Amino acid sequence: MAIPTPATTAAAAGSSAPSSRTLTDHRRMRPRRWFTELGWRHVVGVVAVVYAAFPLVYVLSASLSENGTLTGSNTLFADVSGANYAELGTTMFWTWMANTLVIAVATSVGTVLMGAAAAYAFSRFRFAGRRIGLTALLIVQMFPQMLAFVAIFLLLLGLGNVVPVLGLNSKIALIAVYLGGALGVNTFLMYGFFNTVPRELDEAAKIDGATHSQVYWTIILRLVAPILAVVALLSFIATFGEFIIARIVLTSESNWTLAVGLYGWVSSLREANWGLFTAGAVISALPVLALFLYLQKYIVGGLTAGSVKG
Amino acid sequence: MSSPQVTSAATTAGSSGDDVPPRRRGRTSRPDASHARSYGPGFIAKLVLMAVVDALGVYVVWSAWTQDSYGILAVSLALLVAANWVYFTRRALALKYILPGLGFLLVFQIFVVAYTGYVAFTNYGTGHNGTKDQAVEALLVQNERRVEGSPSLPLTVVEDGGTLGFAVVGEDGAVTAGTAEQPLSAQDDATVQDGRATEVPGYAVVDREQILERQDEVTDLRVPVSDDPEDGSIRTTDARTGYVYTSVLEYDAASDTITDTSTGVTYTPNDDGQFEAADGSTLAVGWRVPVGFDNFVTAFSDGRYAQPFLKILVWTFVFAIGSVVTTFLLGLFLAIVFNDTRLRGRRVYRTLMILPYAVPGFLAALLWSGLLNTRFGYVNQVLLGGAEIPWLTDPFLAKLSVLAVNLWLGFPYMFLICTGALQSLPSDVMEAARIDGAGRWRTWRSITLPLLLVATAPLLISSFAFNFNNFTLIYMLTGGGPRFADASVPLGHTDILISMVYSISGVDGSATKDFGLASALSIVIFVIVGGISALAFRSTRKFEEIN
Amino acid sequence: MRRSILLAAALTTTLALGACSSGGSGDETTDEPSGESSSTASGGSLTIWVDETRQDAVTDAAQSFEDETGTAVDVVLKNFDEIRADFLAQVPTGEGPDITVGAHDWLGELTTNGVVAPLELGDTAAGFEDVSLAAFTQDGQVYGLPYAIENIALIRNTALADEAPATWDDAIAAGEAAGTKFPILVQSDGDKGDPYTHYPFQTSFGAPVFEQNEDGSYTSELAMGGPEGQAYAEWLGEQGAAGNLSQDTTYDIAVEAFKNGESPFIVGGPWMIESFEGLDLSIDPVPAAGDQPAQPFVGVQGFYLSAESDDAIVANDFLVNYMSTEDAQVALYEAGGRPPALTAAADTAAADDPIVAGFREVGADAVPMPSIPEMASVWSFWGVTEAAIVNGADPVSSWDKMIEDIQSAMDA
Structure with missing residues (x-):
């Protein structure tokens, strides 16, 4: 699927069959058609990437400057040094990174498992209060969380007295708090997707003697892999960046997540350490990007390769 | 479909x-x-x-x-x-x-x-932060005064059959000792070492370990200097040095009143969780009490907020709906553009496009407020060649900027959702449309978009609700500004309902904090958002049925 | 579903166990943010909240305290801007810290909520700078152990201006003579303004924020209205029109510009100095714009004692007998760069560093930032109005409206 260079396309232009729509044929497209079909998409892509990334160039520039401010200067990359990245090693940055990865992975796995199960129930079973239940799940998440900082503290204080691992300063407790939000908008996302999987498949499997759990695990989940990947990613990113609840729950520095730690470096603008912060922010964006890069094949490759479209 | x-x-x-x-019977018939x-x-x-x-x-x-x-x-x-x-x-x-x-x-x-x-049904907030016991204790301790010019007295904690007492060395070197009931009396036979009493006949000296175990008792202990309460009493905070204090306030547990000994005024607890005198004056520290619907009444009775309220309400809807529409359209557009399997490098494009989503949100707000600075910001200075456009300080432009920044922050989410949702579109329907000769635009308008909307409508609704309460963005980017020139409350053109709540209740630091009021107002907001969303869900169900 | 639960549980347990073990030593056991004395051994235990700039210094002092008394001290790192709210919320539960670091202007709110206990400094009180104790005093009682005093001053780049300007006009003239991009840098923050940095100019017109009692404490009576305040407002308008003041000069921009030699003067505090490495600096009084001396605000940093501490004796002992020593105060200075509140320590610090000496000298004429709860209402109108006037709003009417609005917010 190489992008045709102008020369090769021009050479091949004469023999191209206008009616052909197959993938293999596009290398012989005319330049104009290449542009209307694909080329403009590259233009959009470049523009979109520039739009998405240009403000972050500031961040990158600050992370490479030894002693700078975030937005004080429009002269980018005036001095370039890796000092800030090296200095991260003297902080607890990598501990925070490890904590964050553990918490975010656990939360996103838990969210996918619980959310998908709930979505399956809502999609496949008919029971009293189904519609209201679905709506209620979504609406509960809209509650303004302005007192969460007191409520969560009190809750974990009480829980911690009974079950120490669910008390303050426990990563498990934080994961549990995050999982409290597992049923919500993500359930809805999956619910919509589950509905697109034809019921005839379940029926057929059930006639063959499969139980509902076998249908769920062996048929449905495979077919909805794209949305599971999307939800996993959304949950991972949300957990990765969350610091309001994390800073209440995790009280000791060695337990902090990246968001809490990074925020601490700049929470007071006067004492802000932008160099360290931006270097940390650049590195902490990498796992998210890597995860997305990895999950893309599930997101876009899932259904088309599946058996549904037979 | x-x-x-x-x-x-x-x-x-x-x-x-x-x-x-x-x-089950059916199953048992197939034993395999x-x-x-x-x-x-x-x-x-x-x-x-x-x-x-x-x-x-x-x-x-x-x-x-x-x-x-x-x-x-x-x-x-x-x-x-x-x-x-x-x-x-x-x-x-x-x-x-x-x-x-x-x-x-x-x-x-x-x-x-x-x-x-x-x-929401209590008066939790500044001045009503804890329990009544805590308030009484705080009032008493805050209103003790060290007798002016009185010396620091080297102090030893002693014990008389389980009752704690103090032995102090006076300025003249004489040792006196006493307990809460027993005013200080001279202990001529006491041994003094390094200026501190080490042995007091009739008392046992308490060692540090025990002191630390009975810290509350020690700090609560007041040993009267003499029979006359006017002379004050000895107290210590570190078990090493004692000072003579007199109390201004005295609490009587039996009658549950506090008396100011200097003026003789008696304060009794009132329904608001404060000690109140007959003339209506109150003591500063109060406690949390249930106040019924007072907070809800207060929420709607402050006249200063009446005027800006409507503007803020309108803008809240514009902001929330505008954010959803712009982010969804951009996200959808990009998702469709990159949904072509023939496009090389689309994985890289896609990955780079979620960058705004991968950096901490508060960083983005700080970053953009710098980029949009009128005189020195990158947008004006570099992109627009030195223009001085007041992006964040002109009422209209500030609203535009808030929407634009939120677009930048929010489109990757919609992009992800749409990319995922596009996979669920039945390709046979699309194929059929194409065979029927429908153009690309018509296919998109009459098939792709409706199908996508069915799948994503709940998310759009919840995104609406999220932005309706998106305090962080507003607070970090504009702080609600520019301010209304004609209002007498600290609110501005980009303030939304939730940031108004923070301001009214002082949770943002602009007034004394009132969590009770804040809770009551957030419940009101929840009812509004929840109600709208529930209605919207109803209509999406109809929408779903039509399809 | 059977397997779904199994898998879910298996995964979450594995991850949860991972979560436990990866955090290093002492996850759940040692770091509970409480001072449960009942469960600990003889020495009691202390929990102290600090922010990053004081973490090391307090940890050192805690270590020596621990060695000497056997009391376990747990130093918990918090973000400075969260300490106040968390302290207020957590102390009443009995689970808050025993001691927290804090700023003196929190005092009003902390006492009104009954979450801080008074301290008896005894004879050590004499060793502290008067202004630092005054800042932590309310109704005759001291509520915090001060350790640092900070105030702003005029920072001068001696390569661009060789003498300290006496008045604002002198400074502008010198700045223009230097031919730099900005005659003087006074930071603001968009339309939020920055009344803290502009306050010396306001006082030079004789318009302090509140009336003061004889002992220097503030009453809740606004004093910045009237002709003095209006004169200051007009001055703001003029300087805004002339381009000497601008709401667009944010902290970042001001610091960056001064660092690059784009102005001989910047109004700022000791926290900026680190950014100006390599420049030859002099610390001078802020030039007066009106006919009275320009007095900046003084902020005092210190340690508060929780009203609900179970280990009050140990905590008092730690504060009064360990943190008030010259060694501890100098260590805090070295860690955070803020001039010490203990006179002896301040002398030591000033002797080593002319910059510290300069700020200290300016601070001697400064006034404490009000800590009364009414100040919250002032902040929320003050800066915005100043920024609007600098940006061209009518000075007198805007200022008068601000005074009215503050008054009605205080009465509400």
Whole structure:
């Protein structure tokens, strides 16, 4: 699927069959058609990437400057040094990174498992209060969380007295708090997707003697892999960046997540350490990007390769 | 697309009959696989798992019992019973799938909601921060005065048959000792070493270890200097040095009143959680009390907010709806553009496009407020060649900027959602449309978009609700500014309802904090957002049915 | 579903166990943010909240305290801007810290909520700078152990201006003579303004924020209205029109510009100095714009004692007998760069560093930032109005409206 260079396309232009729509044929497209079909998409892509990334160039520039401010200067990359990245090693940055990865992975796995199960129930079973239940799940998440900082503290204080691992300063407790939000908008996302999987498949499997759990695990989940990947990613990113609840729950520095730690470096603008912060922010964006890069094949490759479209 | 409604009608009978005996009989007639399924690895796994869950549950229940945490006891017991019922009954099929998530939801989300609901009916806030006991204690300790010019007295904590006392060395070197009931009396036979009494006949010297175990007793202890209360009493804060104090306030537990000894005024507790004198004056430190619907009444009675309220309400809707529409359209557009498998490098494009989503949100707001600075910002200075456009300080442009920044922050989310949702579009329908000769635009408008909307409508609604309460963005980017020139409250053109709530209740630091009021107002907002969303859901259901 | 639960549980347990073990030592056991004395051994235990700039210094002092008394001290790192709210919320539960670091202007709110206990400094009180104790005093009682005093001053790049300007006009003239991009840098923050940095100019017109009692404490009576305040407002308008003041000069921009030699003067505090490495600096009084001396605000940093501490004796002992020593105060200075509040320590610090000496000298004429709760209402109108006037709003009417609005917010 190489992008045709102008020369090769021009050479091949004469023999191209206008009616052909197959993938293999596009290398012989005319330049104009290449542009209307694909080329403009590259233009959009470049523009979109520039739009998405240009403000972050500031961040990158600050992370490479030894002693700078975030937005004080429009002269980018005036001095370039890796000092800030090296200095991260003297902080607890990598501990925070490890904590964050553990918490975010656990939360996103838990969210996918619980959310998908709930979505399956809502999609496949008919029971009293189904519609209201679905709506209620979504609406509960809209509650303004302005007192969460007191409520969560009190809750974990009480829980911690009974079950120490669910008390303050426990990563498990934080994961549990995050999982409290597992049923919500993500359930809805999956619910919509589950509905697109034809019921005839379940029926057929059930006639063959499969139980509902076998249908769920062996048929449905495979077919909805794209949305599971999307939800996993959304949950991972949300957990990765969350610091309001994390800073209440995790009280000791060695337990902090990246968001809490990074925020601490700049929470007071006067004492802000932008160099360290931006270097940390650049590195902490990498796992998210890597995860997305990895999950893309599930997101876009899932259904088309599946058996549904037979 | 097969309509869910039709198929659901078809399956309803089937699912409800799923687990009733006839079906089992049906299975037993096919012995080849059924037993393996019923008592196979899956069933054993369930047993093991439930055993673990039950063991943990019993531990929690027992532990809650020993700790006297009856709330936790009740909730965990209920969850435990529910779990066992759900997983061992043949009914409650749906609950088998929903319960785990629901359990977490109930414990961790509902608690916050319930707590906020409770606070809404109290006067929790500055001046009403703790319990009555704490308030009394704070008032008493805050109103003790060290007798002016009195010396620091080297102090030893002593004990007389379990009753704590102090032995102090006076400026003249003489040792006196006493307890709470026994005013200081001279101890001529006491031994003094390094200026501190080390042995006092009739008393046992308490060693440091014991002092630390009885810290509260020691700090609460007041040893009267003489029989005359006017002379004050000795107290210590570090068990090393004593000082003579006189109390201005005195608490009488029997009558539950506080008396100011210097003026003779008596304060009695009032319904607002404060000690109040006959003339209406109150003592500063109060405590938390239930106030009924007062907070809800206050919320709607402050006239200063009447005028800006309407503007803010309108802008809140514009902001919330505008944010959803712009981010969705851009995200959808990009998702469609990159949904072409022939496009090389689309994985890289896609990955780089979610960059705004991968950096901390507060960083983005700080960054953009710098980029949009009127005189020195990158946008004006570099991109626009030195223009001085007041992006964040002109009422209209500030609103535009807020929407633009939110677009930047929010489009990757919509892009992800749409990319995922596009995969679920039935390609046969698209193919059919194409064969029918429908143009690209028509296919998109009349097939792709409606189908996508069905799938994503709930997310759009919830995104609307999220932005409706998107305090962080507003607070970090503009702080609500530019201010209304004609209003007398600290509110501005980009303030939304939730930031107005923060301002009214002082939670943002602009006035004395009133969490009770804040909770009441946030419940009001929740009712508004929840109501709108519930209505919107109703209409999406109709929408779904039409398709 | 059977397997779904199994898998879910297996995964979550594995991850949860991972979560436990990866955090390093002492996850759940040692770091509970409480001072449960009942469960600990003889020495009691202390929990202290600090922010990053004081973490090391407090940890050192805690270590020596621990060695000498056997009391376990747990130093918990918090973000400075969260300490106040968390302290207020957590102390009443009995689970808050025993001691927290804090700023003196929190005092009003902390006492009104009954979450801080008074301290008896005894004879050590004499060793502290008067202004630092005054800042932590309310109704005759001291509520905090001060450790640092900070105030702003005029920072001068001696390569661009060789003498300290006496008045604002002198400074502008010198700045223009230097031919730099900005005659003087006074930071603001968009339309939020920055009344803290502009306050010396306001006082030079004789318009302090509140009336003061004889002992220097503030009453809740606004004093910045009237002709003095209006004169200051008009001055703001003029300087805004002339381009000497601008709401667009944010902290970042001001610091960056001064660092690059784009102005001989910047109004700022000791926290900026680190950014100006390599420049030859002099610390001078802020030039007066009106006919009275320009007095900046003084902020005092210190340690508060929780009203609900179970280990009050140990905590008092730690504060009064360990944190008030010269060694501890110098260590805090070295860690955070803020001039010490203990006179002896300040002398030591000033002797080593002319910059510290300069700020200290300016601070001697400064006034404490008000800590009364009414100040919250002032902040929320003050800066915005100043920024609007600098940006061209009518000075007198805007200022008068601000005074009215503040008054009605205080009365509400």
